[in-house]
Amino acid sequence: MTDASKPKKEIKPKKNPMPAQDPVERARNFNEVALGYSREAVIDEANRCLQCKKEPCRQGCPVEVDIPAFIRLAAAGDFAGAIAKIKEKNALPAVCGRVCPQENQCEKYCTLGKKHEPVGIGRIERFCADWELATGVKVPEVAPPTGKRVAVVGSGPAGLTCAADLAKLGHEVTVFEALHVAGGVLMYGIPEFRLPKAVVQAEVENLKKLGVKIEVNSVVGKFTTVDALMEEEGFDAVFIGTGAGLPYFMNIPGENSCGVYSANEFLTRTNLMKAYMFPDWDTPIKIGKKVAVLGGGNVAMDAARTALRLGAEESWIVYRRSHTELPARKEEVEHAEEEGVKFAFLTSPVEILSNDDGWVTGMKCIKYELGEPDASGRRRPVPIEGSEYIMDVDTVVVAIGQGPNPLVPRTTKGLELTKKGNIVADLETGATSKPGVFAGGDVVTGAATVILAMGAGRTAAKSIHEYLMNK
Amino acid sequence: MFKILEKQVFSPIIKQFVIEAPKVAKSCKAGQFVILRIHEEGERIPLTIADYDREKGTITIVFQEVGKTTTQLGQMEAGDYIKDFVGPLGEPSHIEKFDGPVVVVGGGVGIAPVHPIARDLKAAGNHVIGIIGARSGDLLFWEDKMREACSELLVTTDDGSYVRKGFVTDVLKEVIEERGKDNIPMVLAIGPQPMMRAVCNLTKEYGIKTIVSLNALMVDGTGMCGCCRVSVGGATKFVCVDGPEFDGHEVDWLELGRRGAYFRPEEQRAMEHHQCKCGSGCGGAK
Ligand SMILES: Cc1cc2nc3c(=O)[nH]c(=O)nc-3n(C[C@H](O)[C@H](O)[C@H](O)COP(=O)(O)OP(=O)(O)OC[C@H]3O[C@@H](n4cnc5c(N)ncnc54)[C@H](O)[C@@H]3O)c2cc1C
Ligand SMILES: Cc1cc2nc3c(=O)[nH]c(=O)nc-3n(C[C@H](O)[C@H](O)[C@H](O)COP(=O)(O)OP(=O)(O)OC[C@H]3O[C@@H](n4cnc5c(N)ncnc54)[C@H](O)[C@@H]3O)c2cc1C
Ligand code: SF4
Ligand code: FES
Numbered sequence: 001m002t003d004a005s006k007p008k009k010e011i012k013p014k015k016n017p018m019p020a021q022d023p024v025e026r027a028r029n030f031n032e033v034a035l036g037y038s039r040e041a042v043i044d045e046a047n048r049c050l051q052c053k054k055e056p057c058r059q060g061c062p063v064e065v066d067i068p069a070f071i072r073l074a075a076a077g078d079f080a081g082a083i084a085k086i087k088e089k090n091a092l093p094a095v096c097g098r099v100c101p102q103e104n105q106c107e108k109y110c111t112l113g114k115k116h117e118p119v120g121i122g123r124i125e126r127f128c129a130d131w132e133l134a135t136g137v138k139v140p141e142v143a144p145p146t147g148k149r150v151a152v153v154g155s156g157p158a159g160l161t162c163a164a165d166l167a168k169l170g171h172e173v174t175v176f177e178a179l180h181v182a183g184g185v186l187m188y189g190i191p192e193f194r195l196p197k198a199v200v201q202a203e204v205e206n207l208k209k210l211g212v213k214i215e216v217n218s219v220v221g222k223f224t225t226v227d228a229l230m231e232e233e234g235f236d237a238v239f240i241g242t243g244a245g246l247p248y249f250m251n252i253p254g255e256n257s258c259g260v261y262s263a264n265e266f267l268t269r270t271n272l273m274k275a276y277m278f279p280d281w282d283t284p285i286k287i288g289k290k291v292a293v294l295g296g297g298n299v300a301m302d303a304a305r306t307a308l309r310l311g312a313e314e315s316w317i318v319y320r321r322s323h324t325e326l327p328a329r330k331e332e333v334e335h336a337e338e339e340g341v342k343f344a345f346l347t348s349p350v351e352i353l354s355n356d357d358g359w360v361t362g363m364k365c366i367k368y369e370l371g372e373p374d375a376s377g378r379r380r381p382v383p384i385e386g387s388e389y390i391m392d393v394d395t396v397v398v399a400i401g402q403g404p405n406p407l408v409p410r411t412t413k414g415l416e417l418t419k420k421g422n423i424v425a426d427l428e429t430g431a432t433s434k435p436g437v438f439a440g441g442d443v444v445t446g447a448a449t450v451i452l453a454m455g456a457g458r459t460a461a462k463s464i465h466e467y468l469m470n471k
Numbered sequence: 472m473f474k475i476l477e478k479q480v481f482s483p484i485i486k487q488f489v490i491e492a493p494k495v496a497k498s499c500k501a502g503q504f505v506i507l508r509i510h511e512e513g514e515r516i517p518l519t520i521a522d523y524d525r526e527k528g529t530i531t532i533v534f535q536e537v538g539k540t541t542t543q544l545g546q547m548e549a550g551d552y553i554k555d556f557v558g559p560l561g562e563p564s565h566i567e568k569f570d571g572p573v574v575v576v577g578g579g580v581g582i583a584p585v586h587p588i589a590r591d592l593k594a595a596g597n598h599v600i601g602i603i604g605a606r607s608g609d610l611l612f613w614e615d616k617m618r619e620a621c622s623e624l625l626v627t628t629d630d631g632s633y634v635r636k637g638f639v640t641d642v643l644k645e646v647i648e649e650r651g652k653d654n655i656p657m658v659l660a661i662g663p664q665p666m667m668r669a670v671c672n673l674t675k676e677y678g679i680k681t682i683v684s685l686n687a688l689m690v691d692g693t694g695m696c697g698c699c700r701v702s703v704g705g706a707t708k709f710v711c712v713d714g715p716e717f718d719g720h721e722v723d724w725l726e727l728g729r730r731g732a733y734f735r736p737e738e739q740r741a742m743e744h745h746q747c748k749c750g751s752g753c754g755g756a757k
Binding site for chain 2: 281
């Protein structure tokens with residue numbers, strides 16, 4: 001066939017729409033919002049791909065998944081081939097297909113996106129991963145035992161990935177997790193309606209099939225230390241993937257009033273402890289009539305949407321900058337808007353007001369305007385003098401960021417830390433300042449993304465393997 | 472799963488369990504606590520480590536039935552299993568050899584957490600004066616254990632039904648007057664919030680440093696949620712990782728009390744829901 005005879009592909013300008021629960025209905029339930037493509041839709045979407053030689057999408061992917069290749073396989077209906085291709089680089093596709101900020105990554109660079117909507121890469125990825133979960137995941141081959149033992153601290157995406165890769169290489173891996181279930185933020189932070197917990201637990205089960213031991217209820221830095229794991233418990237190496245679990249507060253007056261939650265508390269009560277099923281489940285959550293969520297990231301969107309589902313009459317995002325600067329995934333902002341979350345932009349609280357019982361009755365806010373761009377290139381918000389007003393709210397959720405939990409860093413000898421308390425690790429290898437100890441994910445980078453944590457776990461597994469085999 | 476090896480009933484609402492938890496027993500110290508969850512749908516509740524046996528790998532807890540989870544826990548028997556049991560959490564008590572006698576005060580179920588601290592203080596060479604009290608004699612427990620852990624022990628009951636009548640603060644005041652305020656370097660008090668607060672008010676008058684163990688509401692117990700935050704000396708602290716012990720004169724008791732009461736209507740609802748799920752009036756036993 002000559003080039004001239006090749007039929008020119010007609011380009012469909014828009015992505016196949018993602019089937020979703022009706023916004024009015026879903027804003028009151030915890031079932032997954034995005035329902036996933038049908039087989040027809042996924043093949044149609046995959047056929048939109050131009051199979052660009054230069055693979056710009058792939059360069060936009062933090063772990064360089066061979067995107068054109070897996071899309072080609074999906075287009076041909078070979079989902080087993082497609083998922084195998086994805087898994088060469090991404091250990092958690094069912095999760096990433098749902099929560100990656102594709103619009104800033106692969107889809108941002110997609111050739112189609114220049115004139116039209118980019119290929120729905122994340123949606124195709126999700127379909128392939130769900131297809132695999134539904135048809136039964138093949139347990140990968142495990143190399144013969146090396147006799148080496150590795151401890152993985154934390155079972156978020158970084159820890160899970162690192163553990164899986166090391167187990168496949170024949171090492172004996174034990175994961176220590178502080179909470180009573182494995183999964184990290186995927187279990188306690190990201191809500192059920194965005195990432196069903198069954199999907200996360202399926203990944204955890206796959207890990208167990210590789211022979212990885214998961215010890216929940218195990219807070220390293222408390223029942224043992226990293227040093228003791230190596231010196232007394234006979235582990236040859238340790239990977240630290242303890243995430244960024246320490247909630248930041250605003251440090252404004254009234255922040256310890258009743259009705260002020262950190263996003264972590266609000267989401268943990270709801271997701272991990274299933275407070276939305278109270279009193280059948282024991283953990284309560286109290287939700288007022290009018291909820292204000294402080295912040296503009298994914299965490300803030302999750303909290304605001306959760307508040308609606310818990311029965312809030314109004315749920316507000318209060319954000320210092322404007323709509324364009326919202327750091328959350330675009331899809332989450334759109335979903336929040338559709339569901340009726342309201343936005344107070346260029347606004348920041350200065351004090352939380354309470355009644356005689358210490359319960360929140362309102363929030364004193366100040367208005368901002370956008371000034372000159374700051375170091376991050378975003379226009380810096382500047383407070384407008386005299387613009388204070390009182391926002392009438394009874395519940396406040398603080399979602400302005402998280403830092404590294406100090407329990408492990410504080411109890412590990414000779415571990416170099418940044419000023420903010422993050423562990424210093426070589427991004428190419430995951431090696432820390434302490435021999436035999438590696439780290440990756442949010443505990444190194446600060447709060448980031450699932451895919452970056454996954455990638456860091458994978459990178460560290462590679463260098464831990466080298467370290468163990470040369471030891 | 473964590474096996475309940477022994478159960479003792481001190482009163483209809485105060486019970487003791489010895490639980491098989493080798494990982495916790497191996498490393499715990501006086502002043503630390505555990506968080507447990509009875510079953511899959513359960514709440515995570517904090518309880519102090521009242522005793523431990525490193526060789527047998529066991530932890531002793533003593534709890535008072537105040538709501539849904541503690542009541543349900545009280546219905547469990549030796550041989551039953553608790554789903555989750557994590558610890559040791561929190562910072563251990565600060566144990567040193569003080570210059571002069573130290574006083575430890577345990578009120579109600581607070582007697583249990585005071586016990587290992589008193590024992591360690593004595594082992595560090597201190598003269599430990601123990602004061603324990605309860606509303607009435609039948610609610611008092613561990614008198615023998617405390618007598619052994621302390622150098623001397625004073626017992627009181629609010630209603631005078633056992634030994635003597637009076638609050639622990641009445642006895643503490645007598646001890647301070649008798650020994651002289653400058654001779655007592657430290658008081659440690661654990662019990663219900665009003666009691667700890669009363670002790671602090673008293674010792675503040677005398678200028679005696681006072682340590683209390685705060686029972687804030689908690690979820691994770693690892694510093695991740697901030698539910699347990701409390702103002703101490705004007706700064707926000709997380710009780711689960713910065714405490715549970717703090718300088719009682721610096722604690723914002725009003726805030727602690729208010730935050731602790733925030734979920735009271737829900738707690739009541741949980742209790743009512745628990746008391747009869749089956750409709751047969753089983754009291755939640757089924
Ligand atoms: C609400 C919310 C929404 C988010 N939404 C998105 C999104 O849409 N897309 C996206 O890409 N990213 C999102 N993120 C960010 C993403 O979830 C994180 O970047 C990622 O989970 C980090 O992975 P990790 O493995 O480094 O740590 P984590 O997922 O934080 O896991 C760390 C684990 O370590 C455990 N641990 C901590 N200390 C100890 C200890 N001492 N001993 C034992 N275990 C310990 C913790 O309990 C936890 O389970 C979101 C985050 C939050 C909070
Ligand atoms: C570090 C720590 C150590 C503790 N050690 C012990 C212990 O050794 N023995 C023991 O009996 N209790 C102890 N507690 C208190 C215990 O955790 C609570 O009694 C328990 O969580 C109540 O659960 P519930 O479901 O039975 O009652 P809920 O229904 O939750 O509450 C019923 C009543 O108890 C009050 N309450 C709830 N939680 C607490 C709390 N954390 N502290 C004080 N009052 C509370 C509520 O305000 C309400 O009035 C400790 C608490 C902390 C934070
Ligand atoms: S850039 Fe877009 S169109 Fe080109 S190969 Fe990647 S997904 Fe296909
Ligand atoms: S209980 Fe969550 S931070 Fe203390």
